[in-house]
Amino acid sequence: MSDIANPDALAALVSGQAAMPAQPATGYWSAVWRRLRRDPVTILVTLVMLAIVLMAVFAPWLTSYDPYAGSVLRRLKPIGTPGHWLGTDETGRDLWTRLAYGARLSLLAGIAPVLAALMVGGLLGVVAGFMGGLVGTLIMRTMDVFYAFPSILLAIAICGLLGNGLTNSMIALSVVFIPPMVRIAETVTTQTRHLDFVEAARASGTTTLQIIRHHVLSNVLGPILVYATSLISLSIILSAGLSFLGLGVTPPEPEWGLMLNSLRQAIYVQPYVAALPGLMIFITSMCFNLMSDGFRSAMDVRLSK
Amino acid sequence: MSPDATPATPAIEATGLTVRFRRRGEPEICAVNGVGFALARGQVMTILGESGSGKSVSLKAVMGLLPPFAKVEGQVRIGGRDVLSLPPAELAKLRGGQVSMIFQEPMAAMDPVYTIGDQIAETIVQHEGTDRATAMARAKRLLDRVAIPSAARRLKNYPHEMSGGMRQRAMIALALACSPSVLLADEPTTALDVTVQIQILMLLRELQSELGMAVVFVTHDVGVAAEISDRIAVMYAGRFVEAGTVREVMRTPQHPYTRGLLASTVHGGMRRQELRTIPGNPPSLAALPAGCHFRPRCPEAVSRCMEEPPVVSPRPGAMVRCVHAERAARAADAVPA
């Protein structure tokens, strides 16, 4: 009632939404798009991300070298060497080729566990949040057990248990990401469940399943997706870490974490070349992080005013 | 704009107070536009307006409580000093000392991790440099004064341990800790039940006359305004559209918006009648209509309302921002007394 009772109301006032009779009718997603367009940072990082994805997809067309074939004669060439513009690694393989092909495994290792966690954790969280009671408590307390371990230690332990390899490291990371995903999904669902429009739907005789499908999921999905995007950067770093420790991808597969590990010995000989895989990990995870931030603010059409 | 009838220096005087919100990617909006008033000690002025009218923003601007992207212009003089140009340290000394503020939500205004007593005593120590024991004793007297039962025990309460009405009283005690000459009240009774609201209004009235404070009271409720004010300023879309004594404004409203607002305030005498309403919605501050901002909703609008409306002073101390008031004033002048 007071026009500036809280900061949100102030923001509403400032953005002119306190009353907006003269606004053109726009949908939710077009409003999101309008706001995204006004955010140059998010646009830039999304473009960089797109470039990295394209690089992974079109790797064979971007280079004439074989990512596995080295040459003893051309070991550890510096950046700018004719024919190898990003230099070569310790077995003489072209680093640009390795980086481009490496994007495939690194992105896969980064995204796949998050997707798996999104499905399993999101489902568990929505169920826990909507049902509450004993089921909710059971799910949430089980997740708390996983929270007791630091994520990297948990991933290493699971990898150790399953044995090394790409698939196992992805499974390990999925398990690591499920608890935080459940917690986010549960929180958002609980908040949504108590909003009046859910009550109103119930009062109109809508069944629980219909409510979850039409009212809860559509409102919960946005925040969960945003959170998942932010997890991808962590996932890339963790899976690179696992490979670095020898628990994930095995040589001679091109993967940024593994490349960083094997180039480690050359750090005094070719420091710039050795740093390149690390730089790629940094850029990619940074991009995912900034993208998630940008989407978060663009998608925030004040679910809870 | 509304020169006060009393010759003494006003306790608080605002001229041309303007607040603009400017944020990246958003259109600039003018939430408060050239607001001016003067208030002597011992007077209560109510700013009456609907949501988005800029009434609360005006108060926050006086207290320097707006976010950094708000641009404040104009002058606000409290005790002869221009508040808006004070350095932050001086402003902090003024706040809670000479001028203090109470809010709609006491929970938001008080620190949840300190007891009521600690918070009041801390304010006194900071502003007056007394020792803690003296400050605590005065805190107890303040709680007594705002009629909080068993004050000595309540000093040790945390804000969340009190009921809504008690918290509001505690916040008033906190605001009065350093005997301010000016009290700003931002809808302090809106969130309260009606039986508690009248208690707080009566308490404020009592304290105000006893301490001789100038009170600027912001509300959307015409009834509350009638209970507490000496003067009323009606605000619409960032501007004062009418100001005068409480009787003038309530009995003979001059501006069509004031008339509409009073007519659409429901009371029992209107049973079974269709209510007279103001059509439409308050305008968005981002897209204000040109000329008189009330024009699109005004039943009396004429083509001249497309231009900036004139400010007319039908009586000393009163103002109306409307072309019709200007014509009425001229007609009155033409008739020899």
Place this chain on the structure above:
Amino acid sequence: MSAALQQHAALDPRDRGGPAQPLLAVSGLRKHFPIRGGLLNRQVATVQAVDDVSFSVAKGETLGVVGESGCGKSTTARLLMQLMRPDAGSIVFDGDEVGAQDGIGVQDLRRQMQMVFQDSYSSLNPRLAMVDSIAYAPRMHGLPARQATQRAEELLMQVGLNPALFARRYPHELSGGQRQRVNIARALALEPRLVILDEAVSALDKSVEAQVLNLLAELKARLNLTYLFISHDLNVVEYISDRVLVMYLGRVVEAGPVEQIYGRPRHPYTRALLASKPTLDPDRRTTVLPLAGDPPNPINPPSGCRFRTRCPYAQPRCAEVVPPLGPPMDALSGAGGGHIVACIVPEAQAGTEIRHVA
């Protein structure tokens, strides 16, 4: 057409018991919320939100429910809508008991009874366009999409919003008053007979509130609706209601025709409540404090009459018996029309001046 026939035509075809049978009859409604705490999550206290509440709503009338926060008026609304399960009590809708063997089912009840909430923003799904929000319930009840949309557009029209402008808008693009109009349209989508308005105009600006009140009156006449109007705003309740129910701490303390309640309140709480209302006249300001203190906590309310802790007339026996609702003690002097009050002290009902002990 004869008058009798016209009368009959005005009746709802769904009407069962005739105009004399109340549309809604509630008796002995009770809801207590346990408060859990401690190590083992044991019940440590009870909030007696609604305690033995009985009332009825006649066909075509507006029953106003007033009371301060914590008096149980919103809980009552949610109990009626079956959004919560009552601990005890029966709800009879047009002669059919809700949930009884040969009574009316919850699904059927929800077609005939709908609710408008206070918060116009949170009662609309932010991801649905207005037309979809309104069409939602009819679609869930089996109306084909095209017809549901058409119906939604008609409803937008009825609540005074141009479908061409508003159908495809989202909640954040509307003002509070416009959103509340949509909420009213949404509530009307299933063609209910009874609409519960839970503080439905309380959050609106006064100029907009008056518009919505006019709309409610118009819809009621046009669609033959019955309203249960819950509000803390005494002026609005007086304006809109035919009968008024006054609640205090989960119980009904007084009920009756609006003229009786506002003109000659018998319960000391009702009197204090009405006296607390700002006067709208600067020359007749409140000078005597109508009531001291805050409403007590509904956890562990006072025994006997719950108002006795704030009542100037309280006597020892007020603590012992729960005062029954009955006609005023001076009923012979012309009161009536179903005016009932829960107070056992004659002086309190009469409002005799209390002698202040110096």
